[in-house]
Amino acid sequence: MKSSLVMARLLRVLGGWRSYCSKRQQERVSDDFVETLKAVVGEPNVSIAAAVREQHGHDESMHRCSPPDAVVWPQNVEQVSQLAALCYDHSIPIIPFGTGTGMEGGVNAIQGGICFNLTRMDRVLELNADDFSVTVEPGVTHKALNSYLRDSGLWFPVDPGADASLCGMAATGASGTNAVRYGTMLENVINLEVVLANGKILYTSGQGRRFRKSSAGYNLTGLFVGSEGTLGLITTATLRLHGIPEATVAAVCPFPSIQAAVDSTVQILQSGVQVARIEFLDDVMMDACNKYSGLTNAVAPTLFLEFHGSNQGLREQLQRAEEITQQNGSSHFTWSKELEERKQLWAARHNAWYATLALRPGCKGYSTDVCVPISRLPEIIVETKEDLKASGLTGPLVGHVGDGNFHCILVFNTEDADEHRRVMEFGKRLGRKALAMNGTCTGEHGIGLGKRQLLKEEIGPEAMETMRQIKAVLDPKNLMNPGKVL
Template identity: 70%
Template sequence: MHRCAPPDAVVWPQDVAQVQELAALCHRHRVPMVPFGTGTGLEGGVNAVQGGVCFDLSRMATISELSLEDFSVAVEPGVTRKALNSHLRGTGLWFPVDPGADASLCGMVATGASGTNAVRYGTMRPNVLNLRVVLPDGSLLHTAGPGRHARKSAAGYDLTSLFVGSEGTLGFLTQATLRLHPLPEAVAAAVCSFPSVQAAVACTVQVLQAAVPVARIELLDEVMAGACSRYSRLELPEAATLFLELHGSQQGLAEQQQQAEELVRLHGGSIPAWARAPEERERLWSARHSAWFAALALRPGCQGYSTDVCVPISRLPGVVVETQRDLRDAGLTGPMVGHVGDGNFHCILVFHPDDPDEARRVHDFAERLGRRALAAGGTCTGEHGVGLGKRELLREELGPQGLDTMRRIKAALDPHHLMNPGKVL
């Protein structure tokens, strides 16, 4: 959705000392700086709208300070989610935040990423224990103090959370100390079909209210279910669908499955069978993670834009139904998918880039959806970030005082506005 804006130069620092040296040089000459991880962000966050130097941090890929006893590990920006979990294989631990893309973990910190497991394991924010940050002038900051990885702290301002979701506007995240989790003893996944999206979302709400400890609960509307079925060669009915996954002990899992089945049937849904073998579960979740490509396959030659709103669980059924009606009225192709366990959902809008009228309708719909979420007490972005496109919605969400406070923080850390200028604020 955002026009490409290349930088004037690209550098590939190999270690934190080189990041410091390069940042100090750019700061001295008042040159804009844009951090880059893997480039999987969705809101134009790595566009160099004022030129300057792109810092590609992908060659800093060290995994260190792994503590199995403390459930923590430190990673540099070149380490991706899959690379970390591959490194952890055999330890009994994993990092569960899964945004779909094999993103840089420091990039996931920068955008405040989330994903399919957030309903049980949380988003990036509670899973970050410490950050090593190179500030715009080249100085080094450890947000929780050098070498610290305590599970909690009441020591002053929460500097770590300040940088989570900062989208490269406050400094370079050159290392993140992350919280790890034990692998579950047993896992079961299922695909549940419903007579309507409203029934599927209502079932989600009741599953959460009944305290069924789901690890994942993902919604696909009728259009997306059909698209994923064809693209991934699954035999899914073209109906509103929930992908469910439960984590627990062998004994506890059987009870959880029974609870889930009862609630699904109560809302007119059906569960054909539970998949417990890793290969079966991987096949199901691969289809979910391929939803973007399945949506694009609905209109070959078109491009896509993913919306990203999050609302309180109680408001989710009404907002989803109203959004479907809005899509129909606007004449847009926008299959819906979402991490509905925490109220977050996306419409993948597929449109022809050479049709200005359709592009305008996509833009207008995305703004209406953002404002609909705000009116429901939600947020204009649950996980993708603000980037270039949601700055006006952020102002409406936080209000003048909130945005002014953010500007003051930005001015204190980056008085010359060199870090990723033009984003967020």
Template identity: 55%
Template sequence: MIRNSTTQAVAEIKELLGDRLSTAPAVREQHGKDQTWAPGAPPDAVAFVRSTEEVQRIVSICARHEAPVIAYGTGTSLEGHFTAPFGGISVDLSAMNQVLEVNAEDLDARVQAGVTRKALNVHLRDKGLFFPIDPGADASIGGMAATRASGTNAVRYGTMRENVLNLTAVLANGEVVKTANRAKKSSAGYDLTRLLVGSEGTLGIITEVGVKLYGIPESIAAGVCPFPSIDAACQAVIQTIQLGIPVARIELVDEEHVKAFNAYSKIDLKVAPTLFLEFHGTEAGTAEQSQLFGAIAEEMGGGPFTWETKEEDRQRLWQARHDAFWATKSLMPGKESFATDVCVPISRLAECVNETQADLKASGLYGPIVGHVGDGNFHVVLYCDRADADEVKRIKGLYERLIRRAIAMEGTCTGEHGVGRGKMAFLELEHGTQGVALMRQIKQALDPKNILNPGKIVAL
């Protein structure tokens, strides 16, 4: 049942937006369910906004009526970030899709929150620049900032944490804050940008993002290399990182993923633990880096390492990697997906992956593993028949053991998916009672009425 306060907020926002406020069941359902097996929860209404000023007015209305307000980008998150367990207003930022400025000489840009990463790179292509953060899905820049997204290029270029210069956000009281200017570094006061990056819409609704840009490399070499075991592949990754070879991407896929790639993407990879790699630089530099890695792989019993520099060949290879979710899903018709991730120090990576594979086998579960292993991050994609109570129980047990295993190895419960609703229960295990208490105090200070994306990260 819609709370009376929310009913009043909906009526006032309707006056503001007219037909751009929807209460249609299909629209509400879309804005309350992500791409995982979590059941989701629809908002009471969806507001399609076009400016920071509109977001400001909507949040002010919701604050007055103490109605929940949840930011929505493209809906690609995986931990229930934008579900509405208490109802309220979903603020859809997808129409805020303008690139506001590009400062090519300073290698930065400012965009509205609804600009997607692919749209930004299309806009930048003629300027010889690109934005490197690539979480796979064509996510919005605002959503990527809110979830502290990462991806395949993180080993060289970092995550959203390192690539956001400043933010414009609407706070819970309806005020607008800009967190910083365009300088590449600052020691002026608290780091408000980093406070909001990764806050998942619980501390403010991000409406504009200032990002770092990079020059498109002169040469890009990409390739694949099979290994006799997960351990051999991980040891090759560790040596590559420790020797300082400037790899841009280094992705691990297990045998199950290779089978799925071959069937779904119509490629012909050897069915073995495999690394996908990419090197950026000059033509001579990428050739040297590729040869150095090939030597490391051979030492670990892997290979041959075959690599390409033609764009169409590279794109075909990486498209297969980006289609990993759909490739495995095509092998599991009728089952729902349950994707999760953890991250550990790379020295513990092989141990964590091997233990997880043993756990999957002992549990009788299908869970292909793929990882951004250059920074110790890997994903397990589990498939479940929700009607099978025993399978659901086994998956939940494996999920919890995976997280506890990663934290015990001085890792984290999530390297890039975020907390949302799905991993709230594990924050205290990772950060301790005092750490979570401090997060709760920050939330209470900035959002005392608990209207911004309530029920996520920390419970009030």
């Protein structure tokens, strides 16, 4: 009875503390300032409700929620500019928010401030089919864009998995399964409209320009791609489009070892086969996918491939790819051109995230990523699997092996402090393994909160200082997504 009373008192104290913290956080932004925000965007487009702030204080990462003081939904670039100028004048942090699908805590408001939710700016502004380009607002996702393009004969191939916003993808330098052929966001962004910290509007390649290439001055577009909201708010992106291929073929083939699968990848690329996707799933992931989706795939290191091109060209590509995989010990090369059959072949890869979560119901997933030279991929994957076993962690592997990038999807109990610590330590070790192999600590997820120290180790003090100087010029008050990257 006594212990129950103690527990009840403790819960009341904790509840009061949470209420106090929530109240204190709201007080960072005055009521008058909130009213000023409402005057710009309208009362329905501003919220200081605790539930709304909490929703905007985290992404899909394992980093704890850090809610902003208020959330605003601007409707156009003029409002974004006015809001940014207000925050600048009052020295209030600005945190951009798209779909919240990031993996490194990029939207967490660790110093409070105003969250700019840009999802209501969701128009496709201009399609130039003859020039293979399109200009979109930040609320447009890659799936929505491809739906809009479906009758044009064009598509946007960068696909990070989640239905992320295109401007958010530009901000994080996203890529995905098609990067081996079509490139990452860095190669597919032509121009950006950016609102700087002080509210001024910048066009990184000149207003309205959509050329295929340029050698005019510094590459400001490349500077903002991958900046993770620390230099400005991306309010439109002009993107490179590609023609929809005449035919598409998907293939799946298991291998006796990781080495055999990666050797096949390297040889396929070296042979000149125009493969669009090469995805790797380890045996643990294949087993999880079989159980989750009721599949009967071999529980072995497996490659998922996709080829785009003409019907005649695809026959030659398939034949050469199958020969290479057979030379490396794969005895079963299954392929299909039919859409439904292709979907079935790719089912394991597409459901990898949910299959992994199903391994430990009630636990949270965290996907970390590194990228190494392809020749070092077998080595780092084998070492990673050994580290997972030694650490007692659950973490199937899946990778965009065509460009040396792979993910470890860790499933852990967030309430278990020891397991959380082991996950954090594992992530740091994996990043340092990649650096030791002349790779990078992140191939597509970005730095965010969790990999700032690894970035320092990766690029060195001179490059870090140069980044800080650029940040200081564009954001002298350190208001743009503070605490991220640098």
